[in-house]
Amino acid sequence: MSVGDFSQKTLEMDSFHTRFSAWTPFNNKSLNRQDCLWMPKCTRFGWFLPYAPAQNEYGAWKSHYIACVSTLDWLTPREAAAVYGTLNEPKAEDEELQERQREKCLRKRIWEKVAFRNKVLLQLRPPWVSGTHRSSSLKATCQPWLSRMGGDGAGLHEAWEKQLALASVQALPKRSNVSGIHSYPSLSKESQSGPWKGDDTPPYALEPRIVLISSRVPAYEMVVESVKAAVIAVVYEHAGLTLESLLCLIEKALCGRKAQSMGIFSDGDSREINLLQGYKIGIKNLLCPEVRDFWEKLGSCVATEEEGGHVDCFAPLGASVLSDWLGPQRDRSPPSIYFNESKMQTWSSFTELLEDALKSVRKELSPLFRDLRKHIAGRLIGQFMVDTLSMVNILNSQEMAQALADGLIELSKEDSDKPLEFLSHFLLKKCKKSQDFEGNVSLTECDPKETVDQLSKKRCITEDNSQDAKSSLHRSDEHVQALVQLERKLQRGSAEKRARVVGELLQSERRYVQLLGIVKDVYARPLRAALSSHRAILSAANVQIIFSDILQILSLNRQFLDNLRDRLEEWSPAQCVGDIVIRFGSQLNAYTNFFNNYPVVLKTIEKCKEMIPAFRAFLKRHDKTTATKMLSLPELLLYPSQRFEEYVHLLYALRLHTPAGHVDRGDLNAAIDQIKNYKDYIDQMKERVKMKEQLQDIQRLVWGCPTLSAVNRYLIRIQDVAQLHCYNEEINFSLRVYEHICDLSLLLLNDVLLIAHRDTSHTPFERTTKTTRRFTASLLLPRLLVEDIPDSKYVKNAFILHGPTREWICATEVEDEKFAWLSVLHNTIRSSMEK
Secondary structure (H helix, E strand, C coil): CCHHHHHHHHHHHHHHHHHHHHHCCCCCHHHHCCHHHHHHHHHHCCCCCCCCCCCCCCCHHHHHHHHHHHHCCCCCHHHHHHHHCCCCCCCCHHHHHHHHHHHHHHHHHHHHHHHHHHHHHHHHCCCCCCCCCCHHHHHHHHHHHHHHHCCCHHHHHHHHHHHHHHHHHHHCCCEECCCCCEECCCCCHHHHHCCCCCCCCCHHHCCCEEEEEECCCCCHHHHHHHECCCEEEEEECCCCCCHHHHHHHHHHHHCCCCECEEEEECCECCCEEEEECCEEEECCCCCCHHHHHHHHHHHHCECCCCCCCEEEEECCHHHHHHCCCCCCCCCCCHHHHHECHHHHHHHHHCHHHHHHHHHHHHHHHHHHHHHHHHHHHHHHHHHHHHHHCCHHHHHHHHHHHHHHHHHHHHHHHHCCCCHHHHHHHHHHHHHHHHHHHHHHHHHCCCCHHHHHHHHHHHHHHHHHHCCCHHHHHHHHHHHHHHHHHHHHHHHHHHHHHHHHHHHHHHHHHHHHHHHHHHHHHHHHHHHHHHHHCCCCCCCHHHHHHHHHHHHHHHHHHHHHHHHHHHHHHCCCCCCCCHHHHHHHHCCCHHHHHHHHHHHHHHHHHHHHHHHCHHHHHHHHHHCCCCCCCCCCHHHHCCHHHHHHHHHHHHHHHHHHCCCCCCCCHHHHHHHHHHHHHHHHHHHHHHHHHHHHHHHHHHHHHEECCCCCCCCCCCEEEEEEEEEEEECCCCCCHHHCCEEEEEEEEEEEECCEEEEEEEEEEECCCCCCEEEEEEEEEEEEHHHCEEEEECCCCCCCCEEEEECCCCEEEEECCCHHHHHHHHHHHHHHHHHHHHC
């Protein structure tokens, strides 16, 4: 049964029962509310009451039937299969196509009816005078026309309004609630009573652009500030969300509309996208049922390819913002569609500095702004950074500095008696050269008239010569030669790009070795010299702990740099680089020792700086100087952990410009897998350190918290809720009255749930608040049961946590928080039970 037939049958049922109640001689209301009449009608369409009616409760099934009709809680076969499953029955190929065609035709009829109704209302609407904009005049004008269309004017008018409301509701997209049943947003009275206000274009005809920004992106506040005004920015938490929660956020941001295009701004590489915690989407898991269902629903929120819709994935972040994109060429690059280019260049240049600054800023502003932190604090910080760090001014300053440096070099070579005059003449010559260059470029532009004349002459010549067979064969030979030359040109272009990538790898490796050499020349060598001269600043054991591993890394990378330099000196298109990288990847034990001892090294530096005044003075004398490139010793020790990500990106670029039949192709694939596996190992070490710090923060945050340090334990989400109390739990959920007792904080770990009592206090003469948490209970996730409480007029967004001995009735402030929390909690419980 189609939705149109279903709505028509519903109207016929309503009119029948209206006539039936009017015909009854006694006009008994209780007879019309009997459950035996309404229960079969509800169960026929799959509408069941969520509770058992009491003995003295009448009209429950009738109210449920009216509520379902008003919201049109109806599932198509494809939607019902997505919710309840199909018992793995094979589906015909044409069945889904036919279903889509039926839905498309139905939507077309609905939009035609809505457009016809709006057109009629606009024709019948009287001219409005200032101050007389009332819907009553519109209704009075439309009523006679409706009465002429049929016998009963009032009944036909109500039927017409109800049918259009049902059609409009069916046309709107679905949203999912916590229980998994699809529901439809109800129409407001304003949207049902007349035409759209303001612009003639209805809201569903507008197709905005939307961009998803992950909180894992460094300095994501700056990225939000770079989004254009016409683009919808959705910032989501990387940790503590599921794919269903992310879809709910997207549907809420679009408000029933389809996006013209969608951008996904999340970290990752060219092979996979780190969309959410635990959801790295790539080629390997793209066909998994959960990921595939997510992409299908995400694609339904974007316009089709024929309508110009597309999804843009910004991965890797820096390369996707500043370099060329893969895929079909468009009129504009994807970054210019969603972002302001100058602001994005500023973000990409100062990402690490911004992230370090924003850590402390977030910590200070989060108690003050709370929920508004993402929108207000991020925009303030982003605007401030853009205003103070303008990329245009920085580039101009760099150009001026380079010109002055060239002038000073020429001045030192000439040894002129008048240096200022010589420098001014040099700058004027350089300025004239740049102007001449621009003029030459403009002179070489083509004239359209001359081009047309030349093409016409060539066409005449070719027509005259087409009669001669020999000239035709000659032209075919020229065509083949032109194709061969074009192919050779493309190969040369690919070889040139490959040579540039290898040159960039060599330059970046040279800079990296120079930074590691600073550690040896500025720090390690003076400390060892002082130790040999019996004027020790540090003991031999501390010097060995701090510098032994980093110096081994330096010798390893110097050897790798020499191999690259020797290979590039004898470079040719047939040369290989993969074997050098494979040989380097097989000697990474020095890096493994460094990363294992990295926390010990930092603690040793801090301890020696605190205990030994001479070492403190030594660091103060050498840190952040020109010899160390304005860096400190801990900052220099940070570069080995960042280097492997650069290796992966450069090797991907090198493989991209290496032909498939090249000798180096297989070695490059093996080298990429080797370096990428080691990069994943470094990322796992970073995650373990981060998890350990999070558990330590929880220990300090919650008073009386038990020891949380355990292997592979980490924090997933913190949710603030209100604890409720019900005085009578024997009555139905819809009639229960709850009282707010206190505030709680739910700290979800991967194997346990912590419940803490939350108190908020204000400080005199201060706007900020102070929050304290006291430990209440801890529940193992396999022994935890979660029960949903349906919304009623007495309680909203509530649920029950059942423990072995106690239970907690909790409620969130908004519906989205409850949906996200329950989704994450169910997934975590399921994962803990599987383990």
